[in-house]
Amino acid sequence: MNALTASAAIASGRVQLANVRQSALLTAKKRALIILLAFVFLTATALMRVVQIGLFEGSPDRRSMADALVPERGEITDRNGVALARAFPSYSLWYNPKAFGEKGGSPLVKTPEEVARALVQIFPDADYDDLVRRLKSDKPSYLRKRVLPEEANHVFALGEPALEFPRENQRYYPQGSLAANVLGFVDLAGKGHVGMEQVLEPRLLDPAQRANPVALSIDARAQGALEDELGRGMLESNAKGAAGIILDVDTGEVIALASLPSFNPNRSDRVFNGLVFNRVSNQVYELGSTFKPITVAAAIDAGVITDLSVRYPTGPLNIGGFTIHDSHNFGPSLNVPEALVHSSNIVTAQIADKLGGPALRRIMMQLGMNERPTIELPARGFPLWPRGTDAKGDWARITTMTVSYGHGIAVTPLHLASAYAALVNGGIWRPATLYKVDPARVPPGRRVFKASTSARIRQLLRMIVVDGTGRKADASGFRVGGKTGSAEKPGAGGYRRTSLVATFAAAFPMDKPRYVVIAMLDEPQGTVATSGQRTAAWNAAPIVGRVVPRIGPLLGVVPDASRDVDITDLSPLVANGDGE
Amino acid sequence: MIVTANRLRSIGWVVLLALCGAVVLALSFRVNALRSQVHRAEQRIVALKQEKMYLETEFETRANQQQLKSWNDIEFGYVAPTAGQYLENERQLASLSKPADPDAPAPIRVASADDSVIASAAFPAMVSPLTGKSAQAEEAIAQTDAPAAHVDHATATAALGERLGTVGRSRHAEGAAPAAKKKAAKTVGAKTVDKAGSAKASASRSASAAGKPRSVTARKEGRISR
Numbered sequence: 001m002n003a004l005t006a007s008a009a010i011a012s013g014r015v016q017l018a019n020v021r022q023s024a025l026l027t028a029k030k031r032a033l034i035i036l037l038a039f040v041f042l043t044a045t046a047l048m049r050v051v052q053i054g055l056f057e058g059s060p061d062r063r064s065m066a067d068a069l070v071p072e073r074g075e076i077t078d079r080n081g082v083a084l085a086r087a088f089p090s091y092s093l094w095y096n097p098k099a100f101g102e103k104g105g106s107p108l109v110k111t112p113e114e115v116a117r118a119l120v121q122i123f124p125d126a127d128y129d130d131l132v133r134r135l136k137s138d139k140p141s142y143l144r145k146r147v148l149p150e151e152a153n154h155v156f157a158l159g160e161p162a163l164e165f166p167r168e169n170q171r172y173y174p175q176g177s178l179a180a181n182v183l184g185f186v187d188l189a190g191k192g193h194v195g196m197e198q199v200l201e202p203r204l205l206d207p208a209q210r211a212n213p214v215a216l217s218i219d220a221r222a223q224g225a226l227e228d229e230l231g232r233g234m235l236e237s238n239a240k241g242a243a244g245i246i247l248d249v250d251t252g253e254v255i256a257l258a259s260l261p262s263f264n265p266n267r268s269d270r271v272f273n274g275l276v277f278n279r280v281s282n283q284v285y286e287l288g289s290t291f292k293p294i295t296v297a298a299a300i301d302a303g304v305i306t307d308l309s310v311r312y313p314t315g316p317l318n319i320g321g322f323t324i325h326d327s328h329n330f331g332p333s334l335n336v337p338e339a340l341v342h343s344s345n346i347v348t349a350q351i352a353d354k355l356g357g358p359a360l361r362r363i364m365m366q367l368g369m370n371e372r373p374t375i376e377l378p379a380r381g382f383p384l385w386p387r388g389t390d391a392k393g394d395w396a397r398i399t400t401m402t403v404s405y406g407h408g409i410a411v412t413p414l415h416l417a418s419a420y421a422a423l424v425n426g427g428i429w430r431p432a433t434l435y436k437v438d439p440a441r442v443p444p445g446r447r448v449f450k451a452s453t454s455a456r457i458r459q460l461l462r463m464i465v466v467d468g469t470g471r472k473a474d475a476s477g478f479r480v481g482g483k484t485g486s487a488e489k490p491g492a493g494g495y496r497r498t499s500l501v502a503t504f505a506a507a508f509p510m511d512k513p514r515y516v517v518i519a520m521l522d523e524p525q526g527t528v529a530t531s532g533q534r535t536a537a538w539n540a541a542p543i544v545g546r547v548v549p550r551i552g553p554l555l556g557v558v559p560d561a562s563r564d565v566d567i568t569d570l571s572p573l574v575a576n577g578d579g580e
Numbered sequence: 581m582i583v584t585a586n587r588l589r590s591i592g593w594v595v596l597l598a599l600c601g602a603v604v605l606a607l608s609f610r611v612n613a614l615r616s617q618v619h620r621a622e623q624r625i626v627a628l629k630q631e632k633m634y635l636e637t638e639f640e641t642r643a644n645q646q647q648l649k650s651w652n653d654i655e656f657g658y659v660a661p662t663a664g665q666y667l668e669n670e671r672q673l674a675s676l677s678k679p680a681d682p683d684a685p686a687p688i689r690v691a692s693a694d695d696s697v698i699a700s701a702a703f704p705a706m707v708s709p710l711t712g713k714s715a716q717a718e719e720a721i722a723q724t725d726a727p728a729a730h731v732d733h734a735t736a737t738a739a740l741g742e743r744l745g746t747v748g749r750s751r752h753a754e755g756a757a758p759a760a761k762k763k764a765a766k767t768v769g770a771k772t773v774d775k776a777g778s779a780k781a782s783a784s785r786s787a788s789a790a791g792k793p794r795s796v797t798a799r800k801e802g803r804i805s806r
Contacts, residue, residue, distance in 0.1 A: 054609040068626040088637055089630075174640035224645030477663025549660040559663035 072169045074203065074210035076183060076196060078220040079253075079436050083213075085183055085197065085265075088172035091152045091165045093144040095134060099162040107162040112136045115160060119143065122154045145188075145269070146170060171197075177264045179223050181278045182216065182257050182377070182434060185265035194276055196434060199376050215436045217253035222246055225550040226256040230519060233543040234260055237502075237524035237534070243279035243413050244543070246551065247516040249421040249507060251437045252430035252445070254375070255515065255555065257281075257414075279522065282379040284410040287520075288487025289343045290420075290505040291406030293457055296336060296348070297423055298363040299355045301453040308336045309573055312347040319398045324349050337573045340460050341468035343484065345405045352404030357395040360404060366448045367422060367429055373414040374431035384410035406485060413503070417518045420505050424461070424481070424513040427454040459567045462510040466567065467574055469537040473506055473545040477559025478552050482506025482517075482544065484536035489523070499523050504540035508548055510565040514557055519543040 071087035078084055097107045108115055112135035120128050123144060134141050143163070147155070152165050171186040184195025192198040196216065203209055226244045234242040246255040259279040263271045277283070299305040311333035317324040330342045339347035352360055364370065372380040386399045386408050395403065402408035414432060422429035427449030430442075437443075449457075461481030464470045469484040485503040488495035503520040507513045519540045526532040530539045552559060652658055667673045 051605070054605070054612050069629055083637070083640060086633075086637065088634075172637065174637055175644045176641075176646055178645050220645060224649065228645075228649050477666075549662070553661060558666050558668065559661075560666065560668060561663040562668075 070211045075213035077213045077215050078218045079215055082220045083174055085173050087169050089167050089169050091147040092142055092168055093147050094164045094166050095143050096140050096162050096164050097138045109160055118158050122151055173265045177262045179218055180262045180265050181259045182218060183265060185268045185271050187268050198378050216434050217436050219255050221554050222551040223256040226547055227258045229543050229547045230258050230260055233539055236529035237521055237539040238527050239521040239524040241279055241522040243520045245280050245413055245417045245518045247417045247421050249425040249513050249516055251442045252432050253437050254432055254434050278379050281373055281375055281377050281412055281414045282381045284381045284383055284412050285501045286407050286410045286487045287416055287503050288406040288485035290416055290483050290485035290503050292340055292348045293423060293483050294419055295352050295404040297449050297453050297457045298360055299351045300456055301449050302355055302359050304355045305336055311335050312350050314346050317346050317349055322398050335573055337460060337463055337570050341464055341574050343469060348405045349401035352400050357400035360400055361395055367419040369411050369415055373412050376434045381412050413518050413520050416505055417516050420507055420516045422448050423457050424507045426451045458510050458565050459570055462565050463567050463570055470541050473541040475545050475548040477561045478548045479509035479511055479564050480506050480548055481510040484541055486535040500534050502536035502540045504536050504544050506544045509557055511563055517544050517547060
């Protein structure tokens with residue numbers, strides 16, 4: 001029994017053992033299979049990934065590079081490709097109060113006052129109180145736009161995670177306030193204002209075109225020289241403002257256009273003020289004696305003046321209760337060259353009277369004086385065009401006379417520049433433009449004066465600079481010709497004798513005019529620098545005299561003392577040169 | 581194990597297929613590796629171009645017109661070149677350092693010159709007053725009877741040094757020339773204007789060389805009022 005039970009027990013133990021072994025083997029096999037499957041899966045996945053990467057990924061997008069280099073807003077350059085406005089990714093300083101998460105204490109490591117003090121040390125022009133206010137508030141805000149990389153490094157060294165430096169595409173003007181009135185500015189929302197930024201907005205934002213910069217007709221060097229000298233003239237004469245323009249007489253391209261005081265378009269947050277005002281294209285002035293050459297040209301053109309030596313009486317003219325005076329007494333009579341050299345209102349009025357209102361009016365209209373100036377800028381002033389007395393709009397006799405010497409009609413300096421271009425370029429008026437003009441596609445313009453009239457006017461303008469009021473503009477070798485104009489500004493109860501608009505309208509070189517230069521000062525004062533005088537001969541003419549030598553060689557006009565327009569047939573007619 | 585020829589052939593095909601597949605895979609891997617290299621290179625180019633733009637902008641900002649002006653005011657003091665610093669043509673260059681003869685007439689200035697003619701013309705070669713042909717062409721004709729060679733600007737400039745030498749040597753030989761020139765000056769009459777060497781004289785525009793005194797002598801120089 002015992003043995004039987006023992007053997008049975010052994011037998012059953014064996015069976016059990018065999019079972020255990022079998023099941024253990026099965027488990028092991030299962031596990032090995034699972035591991036094998038896992039490895040197969042892993043290998044397959046890895047292989048798939050390799051094939052995926054190898055075959056499909058890593059192929060560069062053909063357009064990626066071109067896209068990355070296209071600016072968000074197209075670049076504006078001057079005529080020689082110097083960047084005037086460009087999209088520029090720059091750092092800005094952003095305060096993020098949620099830098100440490102939604103909840104919790106102060107987002108700053110130090111106190112807001114300490115941080116603000118440190119920031120003021122980095123940015124000396126920052127407002128401490130404003131910074132403290134912003135750092136204490138729980139709203140995210142810009143602490144500063146446009147931070148230089150070195151400044152960003154300094155701020156980073158403060159160790160404040162709440163101060164962030166997002167890199168943003170901004171509009172940047174490398175030349176600062178240069179040509180600010182031409183360019184305008186882009187506000188914080190990215191919208192262009194005032195100048196070409198506004199005009200060109202669709203073109204600058206067009207994805208198809210924005211890769212190519214827009215070339216303006218401006219020459220940055222000439223613009224710099226003009227702004228520089230106008231600024232100097234404005235300071236010297238203590239004037240309220242100044243305006244200047246350089247115009248290509250043959251194409252109508254604006255080479256430089258300056259209106260001072262100006263603004264810095266880089267600080268678009270601060271430019272919504274009175275300085276964003278273009279005196280050249282938007283403000284109208286009575287430009288005074290600078291109109292006299294236009295009147296004389298109209299008279300020569302119409303055959304009213306055939307003999308320049310004919311003398312006109314210079315006694316005060318009394319027309320309908322209004323008396324026309326001259327600033328000085330120039331003797332009992334003057335001929336036409338003398339009238340221009342001395343700037344006689346009386347003689348010019350008589351010439352206009354002989355010419356007649358309709359003829360003068362027609363010339364003025366052909367010169368575009370009765371409409372807004374033709375230029376691309378959005379701000380263009382409407383001239384104060386004298387009202388006519390009859391249905392045709394013809395002027396009264398006294399109106400004709402005052403318009404002849406630039407009173408009773410108010411136009412922008414740009415009108416005057418275009419008119420002078422027509423006076424000297426052979427008689428063809430062309431619209432002014434701020435776009436670079438292809439020499440083969442110059443607009444035909446319209447003929448206002450005969451070529452012979454233009455040649456005569458070139459002589460007369462040169463005489464004014466050689467012998468007359470424009471002597472201070474006579475840059476040696478540049479053959480400058482031009483006319484001064486010092487018009488009293490209208491005020492309450494008539495003209496104000498001490499508030500003048502001093503203008504010098506010039507062109508050079510007179511033997512083959514290339515550029516018109518206009519310099520205008522608004523309410524210049526008599527100072528030591530201007531010898532106590534406030535007329536154009538003393539403040540505006542010297543500006544042109546300094547600008548021309550600076551811009552001439554840059555614009556391809558070489559000074560040459562051995563050339564000039566021939567005025568020998570006229571100079572015997574002029575006694576001496578004094579006048580307005 | 582005996583393998584039949586049929587089986588061997590099919591194994592061969594499979595191996596060949598696997599080999600081709602492996603080669604294709606390897607090749608496409610290689611191609612894509614190159615592509616991603618190109619991609620990286622492009623990214624680098626973009627980054628460098630942007631960097632260049634930053635630097636360029638920084639340079640333009642630091643060297644903008646106003647900045648240059650203030651540097652010039654403080655440091656350099658450059659002024660615009662004057663008329664005396666320009667030489668229009670080879671003739672002016674030739675006469676630059678040559679003092680005028682005591683009895684030489686003032687240079688003749690033509691009243692109006694057509695720029696387009698001057699611009700388009702090469703340096704005018706010496707022209708014979710008799711035939712109206714250039715001196716070199718005349719020589720060529722005399723020597724070889726060949727057609728006159730066209731004198732272009734390059735050769736004219738190249739021969740400049742030679743001509744300068746000629747001018748210096750032949751000064752005495754041309755002793756009679758000033759008188760002839762003086763005569764010419766008179767005949768031009770009102771169309772000539774005195775240059776008189778100095779800029780001041782030029783500006784005052786006396787017409788004395790033309791033998792035509794100014795009608796008005798009482799010029800009030802320098803007094804300008806309204």
